[in-house]
Amino acid sequence: MQRAILFLVMFVLAIPAQAQVCAVGRAPAAADGRVLGHLPYGDAPPDDLVPVPSPWVAGKGCVLRREVLPDLERLLTAAAADPAVGGRILALSCHRAILYQQSVFCRGDEADGGAGDRAISVAPPGHSEHATGFALDFAFRPRVNGCPDVEACIAATPAFRWLAANAPRYGFEMSFPAGNRQGVKWEPWHWRWVGATGAAQGAQRARLLFARARRDFPADPAVPPDVVVIGNVDAPPVYLGAYPPPECRKGKCRMPRPARRR
Numbered sequence: 001m002q003r004a005i006l007f008l009v010m011f012v013l014a015i016p017a018q019a020q021v022c023a024v025g026r027a028p029a030a031a032d033g034r035v036l037g038h039l040p041y042g043d044a045p046p047d048d049l050v051p052v053p054s055p056w057v058a059g060k061g062c063v064l065r066r067e068v069l070p071d072l073e074r075l076l077t078a079a080a081a082d083p084a085v086g087g088r089i090l091a092l093s094c095h096r097a098i099l100y101q102q103s104v105f106c107r108g109d110e111a112d113g114g115a116g117d118r119a120i121s122v123a124p125p126g127h128s129e130h131a132t133g134f135a136l137d138f139a140f141r142p143r144v145n146g147c148p149d150v151e152a153c154i155a156a157t158p159a160f161r162w163l164a165a166n167a168p169r170y171g172f173e174m175s176f177p178a179g180n181r182q183g184v185k186w187e188p189w190h191w192r193w194v195g196a197t198g199a200a201q202g203a204q205r206a207r208l209l210f211a212r213a214r215r216d217f218p219a220d221p222a223v224p225p226d227v228v229v230i231g232n233v234d235a236p237p238v239y240l241g242a243y244p245p246p247e248c249r250k251g252k253c254r255m256p257r258p259a260r261r262r
Helices: 002-014 069-081 098-105 152-156 158-170 203-209 211-216
Strands: 018-022 025-028 049-051 063-065 088-093 135-141 172-174 190-193 247-249 252-254
Touching (some): 063 069, 088 158, 135 158, 158 172
Antiparallel strands (some): 049 063, 247 252
8 A cells, every 4th residue: 555655656746746727738847847948927916117208119018127118218318319329219118017928928729739839939928027017028120021010030131230239238137148048049040137236226136037147147238246445445453452563672672572482
């Protein structure tokens, strides 16, 4: 009887954990919580989300965490003022609630086993950085050579080259670079905000949410780690009382010899 129970326990433990991704579909869950390569993320509290001003949005409305907005506006303003961009950089897709992500990911019949292929370019519900409110997709206007939004061809545009060179200065980093170890499609349009420094308001919260992703699957371009700068520091004071006074004779001085131990 005990052997049978032990065998049953070992059999159950050997079964990979499964996660419900759609109404009729399940997918294996890794030990670190990843499903189809994507790490788990919860939904941002609605009260923490604010709309991105419409002049900075391509298409429909867009909401993000309020802490992201100042850096985003500075980034987009700088891009609009630089002729090297050749146009404008805009926010395209921002926060996505988990229920909305489910409607995007679970289109069609999930019984065909297509979830794995779909996860290369779309995160399963509950596993999208967009849910955090700290991530967004960028779009470029005007489009160059007919390149549509959220396609790899945007990486050949002057606007993307400007974004890649400057976004980390404003606290943004590209989550899924080419050849990333997560097995996620290269997404040059998808960037997450972690603050230019850890001292930026909200940066610690964002960095905590993305800590595992940043450690195990680094962004590129990435926001560099904070550098601790040590300014001019005075030498520590010398406490004269800690030393015996020198012995001086005929203008010559020397330190006294240490007393012999008895």
